[in-house]
Amino acid sequence: HSVGIIGAPFSKGQQRDGVQRGADHIRAAGLVQKLKGQGCVVKDYGNLTFEDVPKDEPVGMLKTPRAVGRANELLAGAVQKIKSDGNTCVMLGGDHSLAIGSISGHAASRNELSVLWVDAHADINTPLTTPTGNIHGQPLSYLIYELHSKIPIIPNFSWLKPCVAAKDVVFIGLRDLDPGEHYILKHLGIKAFSMTEVDRLGIAKVMEQTCDHMFSKVKKPIHLSFDIDALDPSVSPATGTPVAGGLTYREGIYITEHICQTGLLSAVDMVEVNPNLGKTEDEIKSTVNAAVDLLLGCFGRVREGSHEPDYKIP
Ligand code: DIR
Ligand code: MN
Ligand code: MN
Numbered sequence: 001h002s003v004g005i006i007g008a009p010f011s012k013g014q015q016r017d018g019v020q021r022g023a024d025h026i027r028a029a030g031l032v033q034k035l036k037g038q039g040c041v042v043k044d045y046g047n048l049t050f051e052d053v054p055k056d057e058p059v060g061m062l063k064t065p066r067a068v069g070r071a072n073e074l075l076a077g078a079v080q081k082i083k084s085d086g087n088t089c090v091m092l093g094g095d096h097s098l099a100i101g102s103i104s105g106h107a108a109s110r111n112e113l114s115v116l117w118v119d120a121h122a123d124i125n126t127p128l129t130t131p132t133g134n135i136h137g138q139p140l141s142y143l144i145y146e147l148h149s150k151i152p153i154i155p156n157f158s159w160l161k162p163c164v165a166a167k168d169v170v171f172i173g174l175r176d177l178d179p180g181e182h183y184i185l186k187h188l189g190i191k192a193f194s195m196t197e198v199d200r201l202g203i204a205k206v207m208e209q210t211c212d213h214m215f216s217k218v219k220k221p222i223h224l225s226f227d228i229d230a231l232d233p234s235v236s237p238a239t240g241t242p243v244a245g246g247l248t249y250r251e252g253i254y255i256t257e258h259i260c261q262t263g264l265l266s267a268v269d270m271v272e273v274n275p276n277l278g279k280t281e282d283e284i285k286s287t288v289n290a291a292v293d294l295l296l297g298c299f300g301r302v303r304e305g306s307h308e309p310d311y312k313i314p
């Protein structure tokens with residue numbers, strides 16, 4: 001695997017300080033060295049710099065829309081470049097509003113994508129259905145063709161074009177949806193494995209059916225958008241909107257192993273790791289290590305172990 005890493009220290013898609021420090025914590029836990037240790041060629045493109053956007057007044061319900069729009073425009077350009085350099089792109093957040101730029105930049109280089117959204121939340125509110133005004137709860141509505149007519153004009157978003165079809169989105173891990181989001185999922189017929197389906201089917205069948213759905217026609221490149229709050233708060237407590245009853249560490253790792261095996265993984269987001277929200281050093285460590293291990297699973301780590309083809313017993 002050749003992997004290009006971009007850090008996006010951005011937090012204005014939600015209101016809890018600290019999530020902008022997620023990327024550096026994931027790096028400090030040894031992501032680059034560990035990926036290299038499992039045979040990946042890794043280029044770290046560093047962190048983006050997001051300048052302050054003055055006078056960023058709310059637009060309707062939307063909080064700090066200009067900062068979110070500008071940050072995502074920058075990120076989209078960076079992801080497009082990393083893809084054109086021939087890498088699988090890893091975007092380290094930051095909050096989940098960054099999926100707007102990450103998926104846009106990915107789509108600009110690849111045209112048709114499947115999006116696997118692993119999250120406790122569906123992040124598909126529109127600017128009119130959002131109960132909070134936080135744009136990290138809305139990125140998919142900006143990206144999906146079928147919702148385009150529901151998105152008003154927002155300052156600093158004029159660069160953005162929808163780039164994903166509703167049929168090419170699959171959710172895993174859902175357990176906290178707003179009414180408008182539930183309506184949109186049903187109305188557009190979006191494939192979703194809530195925690196109820198994970199309980200009923202088990203994660204192996206969920207991944208089989210996820211792949212069956214994504215590969216029903218052509219094999220499109222996969223964009224995996226992983227919100228660390230998909231995992232149970234006992235595993236990843238240092239996140240802004242934890243919800244009880246989440247994926248186990250093992251279920252999370254299984255998802256990444258399975259996606260890696262498809263050979264179609266083309267970009268990954270790892271978002272919502274907020275080191276400020278760990279109550280202890282161990283809570284921060286557990287959350288950050290889970291993020292690192294999920295990323296290692298995306299790039300070939302298998303739990304059965306492995307060895308070089310020319311290995312000889314000494
Ligand atoms: C809620 C929470 N649905 C919202 N969303 C979160 O603000 O729209 N997404 N926490 O990760
Ligand atoms: Mn979430
Ligand atoms: Mn499969």
Ligand code: MN
Nearest residue numbers: 096119123227
């Ligand atoms: Mn999310």
